[in-house]
Amino acid sequence: MRQHGIPFLATLMLFTLLMPLIISLGPVRMSPYRFVLVGLFLPLVFMLFSGKAGKVNAVDYLIIGFSIWSSIAHTVNHGIGQSVEASGIFVVETLGAYLVGRIYIRSPEALLGVAKVGALMAVLMVPFVIVETLTARNITLEMFDAIGRAYPDVYKDPRWGLDRVQGPFEHPILMGVFFGSFCGVTYFILGHGWPQAKRVAATALITLVSMSGLSSGPMASIAAQYIFMGWAVVMAKLQNRWYYFASIWVAAYIAVDILSNRSPFAVFISYLAFNAHTAYNRLRIFEYGMLNMNNNPIFGIGLAEWERLWFMTASFDMYWLIYGMRYGYPAFLMNLGAFLTAFFLVAYVKTNNERVKSYRLGYLCGLFGFFLCGWTVHFWNATYVLYFFFLGAGLWMLRPEFRGDGDDPDAEALAAEKAGKRRGMSFTRFPDVVTGGAVASASATGASPAAARDRGLTAANAISRTRQTQSRGAIPSAGTKSRTSLGKNRDVKGKTQRSEIKARLSRVPVREGPARQGSDG
Numbered sequence: 287m288r289q290h291g292i293p294f295l296a297t298l299m300l301f302t303l304l305m306p307l308i309i310s311l312g313p314v315r316m317s318p319y320r321f322v323l324v325g326l327f328l329p330l331v332f333m334l335f336s337g338k339a340g341k342v343n344a345v346d347y348l349i350i351g352f353s354i355w356s357s358i359a360h361t362v363n364h365g366i367g368q369s370v371e372a373s374g375i376f377v378v379e380t381l382g383a384y385l386v387g388r389i390y391i392r393s394p395e396a397l398l399g400v401a402k403v404g405a406l407m408a409v410l411m412v413p414f415v416i417v418e419t420l421t422a423r424n425i426t427l428e429m430f431d432a433i434g435r436a437y438p439d440v441y442k443d444p445r446w447g448l449d450r451v452q453g454p455f456e457h458p459i460l461m462g463v464f465f466g467s468f469c470g471v472t473y474f475i476l477g478h479g480w481p482q483a484k485r486v487a488a489t490a491l492i493t494l495v496s497m498s499g500l501s502s503g504p505m506a507s508i509a510a511q512y513i514f515m516g517w518a519v520v521m522a523k524l525q526n527r528w529y530y531f532a533s534i535w536v537a538a539y540i541a542v543d544i545l546s547n548r549s550p551f552a553v554f555i556s557y558l559a560f561n562a563h564t565a566y567n568r569l570r571i572f573e574y575g576m577l578n579m580n581n582n583p584i585f586g587i588g589l590a591e592w593e594r595l596w597f598m599t600a601s602f603d604m605y606w607l608i609y610g611m612r613y614g615y616p617a618f619l620m621n622l623g624a625f626l627t628a629f630f631l632v633a634y635v636k637t638n639n640e641r642v643k644s645y646r647l648g649y650l651c652g653l654f655g656f657f658l659c660g661w662t663v664h665f666w667n668a669t670y671v672l673y674f675f676f677l678g679a680g681l682w683m684l685r686p687e688f689r690g691d692g693d694d695p696d697a698e699a700l701a702a703e704k705a706g707k708r709r710g711m712s713f714t715r716f717p718d719v720v721t722g723g724a725v726a727s728a729s730a731t732g733a734s735p736a737a738a739r740d741r742g743l744t745a746a747n748a749i750s751r752t753r754q755t756q757s758r759g760a761i762p763s764a765g766t767k768s769r770t771s772l773g774k775n776r777d778v779k780g781k782t783q784r785s786e787i788k789a790r791l792s793r794v795p796v797r798e799g800p801a802r803q804g805s806d807g
Contacts, residue, residue: 608664
């Protein structure tokens, strides 16, 4: 199915992620994006298993398994009475958000639409970001609080003399995660084909909006994405450059492991944090998160209090471990496995299509940012939904028509459609033989080839006119040649012309739909 851009329902879901409204329906806490996901959930599941998005792949099964196992583990820990609501919302936000990306984003044009929506959302946030970072006044939450119940404006310690921007989210750290994921997307997808200065300027705008939260985890993720982008640009002509890129990171890990008295993970966390206290707390979260997982490996601890040191808060700022702690190793492995499977399946797609190559880099760069953030930040609500949507939004690159060295089929179809509207439709399925048929007819009737082309004779008309001329025996005057001699030549010419036209028609592939008339140039 060809797409001209991002479907309306996917656009709607993305914009509702910026609406910080809390809507209570009895015991159920709803929000605008949850209404969209609930309404789309069953149709999307049906579309997945009916083949509307191609074959069900390994990532689909891992996400489905993660959703189902987490629901089972929640029921084991808390009973079915307390699990219906919680598990239902969890499945809708996980599988539902993933399917919006997986099914609605099925072409380069649709993924470009996602990049445009992300850039537009960042531009809309600029005035609110400026006011909040300079005055600490969150106008976004005030606006939505005036029409309903919005998230509370939490207290934030200033950093670098500036106030941390919370924006339409529950915490400033989510501001960085949400918009930071669009840095690579903006450069490689939205900026594909742009002048370099324009690409850099657009990416810089997204970066400034995402860094306004002044959180160490998202800022480190953005820095890593810039390293990713820099390597792609500087080493563009180097073959196997991504193998070298991965080798450098592996070598750095081994070197730190050998030379440092701390683990590579501890070194990594210490450089991601603003201060020693934050770094120490992240290390303790990892340590005790693993302890809780090992003590409850199958079904986890659910939403119960996790075992930790007495001075540690209940906040668990590590996305990649929290669901393993809550729902056991199966949930941990399927969640992380879905990410790694999607990343490497897309990374190893072989294509010579330059547009798809650039879009693939944008998708992988965004996933890379989410991966790094997930070790220092917990994704929840809007940011959680964005992650799973983004995970599914790049899997169209696994479709066979986007592999190899062919051009983008969606772009070709769109260009052909536009060309047809500009130049009008013809009524032949065989554009390649139009000129040849017209010339053959011209030979039989004595008209010049140029005149035949000017009259726009189709292949069918040429054949008809030739046969009519031959059946009547009417041929042009040949000057001083005898009529008997011309009659003999006429039979030979007629057979030759019919053979040539049939040979041309047999070589032309049948194509569906009307086609534009051919030309000799």
